[in-house]
Amino acid sequence: MQDIFNAKEAQTYIDRINKLSPETKGKWGTMSVDHMLAHCNVTYEMVYEPQKHKSPSGIAKFILKNFVKSKVVGEKSYSKNSPTAPQFKIIEDQDFDLEKKRLIGFIQKTQQLGREAFDGKESFSFGKLKAQEWNNMFAKHLNHHLEQFGV
Numbered sequence: 482m483q484d485i486f487n488a489k490e491a492q493t494y495i496d497r498i499n500k501l502s503p504e505t506k507g508k509w510g511t512m513s514v515d516h517m518l519a520h521c522n523v524t525y526e527m528v529y530e531p532q533k534h535k536s537p538s539g540i541a542k543f544i545l546k547n548f549v550k551s552k553v554v555g556e557k558s559y560s561k562n563s564p565t566a567p568q569f570k571i572i573e574d575q576d577f578d579l580e581k582k583r584l585i586g587f588i589q590k591t592q593q594l595g596r597e598a599f600d601g602k603e604s605f606s607f608g609k610l611k612a613q614e615w616n617n618m619f620a621k622h623l624n625h626h627l628e629q630f631g632v
Contacts, residue, residue, distance in 0.1 A: 482556060485619045486599075486612070491592035494623050495585050500632040503577040507629050509561045516571040517626050518580035523569050524622055525587035527605035534568055537606055550607040554614035559625045591619060 483490040498518075505514045512520065526533050537545060552559075591599075600612040610618075 482617055483620050483624070485588065485616050485623075486592055486596040488592055491588050494588055494620075494627070497627045497632040498581060498585055498588075501581065501630060505630050505632075508631055510629055512571070512626075512629070513574075514630055515575040515577040515580055517630060518577065518584050519571045519575040520565075520569055521623060521626055522580060522583050522587065524619065525584070525591070528602075529587065529590065531605060534605065542606065542608075545606045546608055554607065554610060554618045556617060556621075558621055561629075563625075588619075588623075 483493065485491055485494070501514055501518075503514060507514070507517070523534070596612040596616070599610070599615040601609050602615065604610045604615075607614075
């Protein structure tokens, strides 16, 4: 698993994102490339812009922490066509350039803040996470969708 907190490795994600164009088609799934970029931004919005999203209820958070967390923050890659949580579904068309710029900015901000800023940081859905769990969540989600779009 790549280290999203390492400048060189974070740059590899940015380089892959820069290979995308508005015409890039996915190898699987139904998302368009602009939807995918906006979808990837949701993970970072929950960290940096939490006011944009409704916090899960107590019962939902219990379910997320006990049944979903290990799949999201663990080392194992996502399978193709994995289910998408409702708050991550993007319905309307998005501005490709804006979403691309936002995603690159979020990756850079995360890398610059560094591992220490995330160790023990509260997750929107899963409670406190270790830095490695944050890394796994960010890195494997990005990798999954960049592979989906062939970059």
